[in-house]
Amino acid sequence: MSNPDIEQLRARVSGGVITPGDAGYDEARRVYNAMIDRRPAVIVRCASAADVAAAVDFARENGLALAVRGGGHSVPGFGTVDDGVVADLSGMRAVTVDPAKRTARAEGGATWGDFNEATAAFGLATTGGIISTTGVAGLTLGGGIGYLARGFGLSCDNLISAEIVTADGKMVTASEDEHADLFWAIRGGGGNFGVATALEFRLHPVKEIYGGPMFFAMKDAESVLRYYREFIAEAPEQFGGFPAFQIAPPLPFIPVERHGETFLAFIACWAGPVDEGEQILKPLHDVAEVVAEHVGPMPYPALNSAFDALVPAGLQHYWKANFVRELTDDAIAAHLVHGPKVPAVNSTVHIYPINGACHRVAADATAFAYRDATFAPVIAGMWPDPSQNDANIKWVRDYYAATAPLSEEGGYINFMAGDDQDRIKANYRGNYPRLVDVKRRYDADNLFRVNQNIKP
Ligand SMILES: Cc1cc2nc3c(=O)[nH]c(=O)nc-3n(C[C@H](O)[C@H](O)[C@H](O)COP(=O)(O)OP(=O)(O)OC[C@H]3O[C@@H](n4cnc5c(N)ncnc54)[C@H](O)[C@@H]3O)c2cc1C
Numbered sequence: 001m002s003n004p005d006i007e008q009l010r011a012r013v014s015g016g017v018i019t020p021g022d023a024g025y026d027e028a029r030r031v032y033n034a035m036i037d038r039r040p041a042v043i044v045r046c047a048s049a050a051d052v053a054a055a056v057d058f059a060r061e062n063g064l065a066l067a068v069r070g071g072g073h074s075v076p077g078f079g080t081v082d083d084g085v086v087a088d089l090s091g092m093r094a095v096t097v098d099p100a101k102r103t104a105r106a107e108g109g110a111t112w113g114d115f116n117e118a119t120a121a122f123g124l125a126t127t128g129g130i131i132s133t134t135g136v137a138g139l140t141l142g143g144g145i146g147y148l149a150r151g152f153g154l155s156c157d158n159l160i161s162a163e164i165v166t167a168d169g170k171m172v173t174a175s176e177d178e179h180a181d182l183f184w185a186i187r188g189g190g191g192n193f194g195v196a197t198a199l200e201f202r203l204h205p206v207k208e209i210y211g212g213p214m215f216f217a218m219k220d221a222e223s224v225l226r227y228y229r230e231f232i233a234e235a236p237e238q239f240g241g242f243p244a245f246q247i248a249p250p251l252p253f254i255p256v257e258r259h260g261e262t263f264l265a266f267i268a269c270w271a272g273p274v275d276e277g278e279q280i281l282k283p284l285h286d287v288a289e290v291v292a293e294h295v296g297p298m299p300y301p302a303l304n305s306a307f308d309a310l311v312p313a314g315l316q317h318y319w320k321a322n323f324v325r326e327l328t329d330d331a332i333a334a335h336l337v338h339g340p341k342v343p344a345v346n347s348t349v350h351i352y353p354i355n356g357a358c359h360r361v362a363a364d365a366t367a368f369a370y371r372d373a374t375f376a377p378v379i380a381g382m383w384p385d386p387s388q389n390d391a392n393i394k395w396v397r398d399y400y401a402a403t404a405p406l407s408e409e410g411g412y413i414n415f416m417a418g419d420d421q422d423r424i425k426a427n428y429r430g431n432y433p434r435l436v437d438v439k440r441r442y443d444a445d446n447l448f449r450v451n452q453n454i455k456p
Contacts, residue, residue: 005062006042012054015047015091028088029080031069032133033317035389036077040067043086049163049171049197052108055087056195057169060447067450068191071111071135075317076418078191079138081450087195089137097122102203103160108196110136116301125206125300126158130267130350132305133313137196142414142452143188143368145376147240147269147303148206150356156187156368157361158202164194167443171197185438188368188428190413191451192435193442210277211241211269211303212295215248218340220288221264222332227287228266228351229327232374237356238272239280245339245349249310254292262340267350268295269303311382315346318381318393320400321415322407323373327351331406338399343392344383349399351377369429370410377403378415413452424452 144155
């Protein structure tokens with residue numbers, strides 16, 4: 001890569017090009033997980049699809065690795081790469097809503113906060129992540145699990161089309177009617193097939209929800225988990241809550257003397273008629289004493305940003321995950337051994353439900369293969385102090401070692417760690433050969449390899 005090449009790139013890109021030594025390089029190379037400390041050769045601050053194509057062409061022509069960054073939340077740090085090119089879409093965050101058609105178009109760097117704010121103005125929403133700072137593109141391309149998944153399916157199930165810059169630098173639209181094979185692959189296949197410069201979603205009427213967090217003492221955790229297992233099998237699909245092992249943060253609704261205690265929290269989200277919410281949640285209240293809660297009617301984006309402060313950018317991250325079909329007594333017992341040892345207030349274990357509408361999509365209809373899994377648990381290690389890395393990583397690994405044998409072989413790619421590459425095939429089950437085939441046709445040289453990689 002010569003200087004004239006860089007100068008040509010600078011001339012082609014409207015958003016800006018940053019190289020080592022430029023002002024702002026250290027800021028520009030930083031990603032959400034502070035454990036990741038990589039030094040890209042070039043960071044392209046994309047302002048348009050044309051800028052994205054310029055970054056893709058530059059990486060390909062110079063034989064450099066290419067990382068694609070949307071919201072920057074990838075735990076393994078796939079939004080950056082040593083000595084390669086970063087296509088940073090974080091400046092492309094516009095979201096436009098068509099309320100008549102009930103659709104929204106989000107640029108490739110939009111976050112769920114951007115998305116929810118735009119759609120909530122019309123009383124509309126689609127399935128998105130539970131933290132507002134996560135990227136729409138990264139989350140959706142891997143599948144997309146959130147409060148509304150039981151009712152409306154995964155985020156990728158709500159994708160109508162995507163504008164993609166492919167490895168050859170061309171811009172294509174992928175939908176059921178155009179590049180249908182690519183459209184199939186990007187719904188679960190992650191960033192393996194190109195850069196999504198815009199994604200178009202189906203929206204649903206969701207205005208206020210009834211929900212929020214409840215905290216149960218650890219002595220009641222087993223009863224709550226057993227209740228959850230039964231309840232979620234039959235619960236109305238507008239219900240999208242999940243249990244969590246969680247140290248109580250110093251929040252005003254939690255008694256001061258219990259701050260710092262580890263609880264079995266339950267985060268509820270009832271997206272049906274708000275006046276039915278109290279009744280829906282009553283049985284959960286009857287399972288055991290609720291020590292503290294902050295439950296009631298609230299705008300959907302309020303719940304979607306309620307936990308942002310617990311997970312600011314700059315923490316250390318190490319996560320593991322498996323899908324689960326049945327939460328057996330043995331699995332609950334394993335959770336009860338390791339969940340109460342959650343070592344930091346930022347860390348958590350969520351046992352997300354992915355039944356309901358997610359199950360109505362055939363396993364081979366999109367790349368996301370685990371359509372018979374009922375739960376997507378995640379062991380999310382997040383802590384501020386790098387000197388505590390060994391202890392926190394050990395907690396995640398011990399927890400995972402205990403629960404993995406009681407789970408499916410595959411895990412949700414967006415929750416998997418950087419050392420999980422050998423599990424990619426298991427994640428896609430019978431869809432893997434078709435994914436390899438699509439990869440060969442769209443990215444035979446594996447330009448898009450800084451991800452949970454499907455090798456051509
Ligand atoms: C705090 C936190 C909360 C989370 N909550 C949820 C949740 O509720 N539900 C859930 O399903 N997941 C959740 N996740 C996981 C999340 O889905 C993944 O980390 C996802 O990869 C993040 O996408 P991003 O755009 O923010 O990340 P980035 O680091 O920017 O991107 C990650 C990868 O996604 C791909 N990618 C990103 N943008 C594009 C694009 N425009 N075009 C093509 N490929 C792209 C690339 O392969 C990239 O390497 C959470 C993660 C964190 C850290």
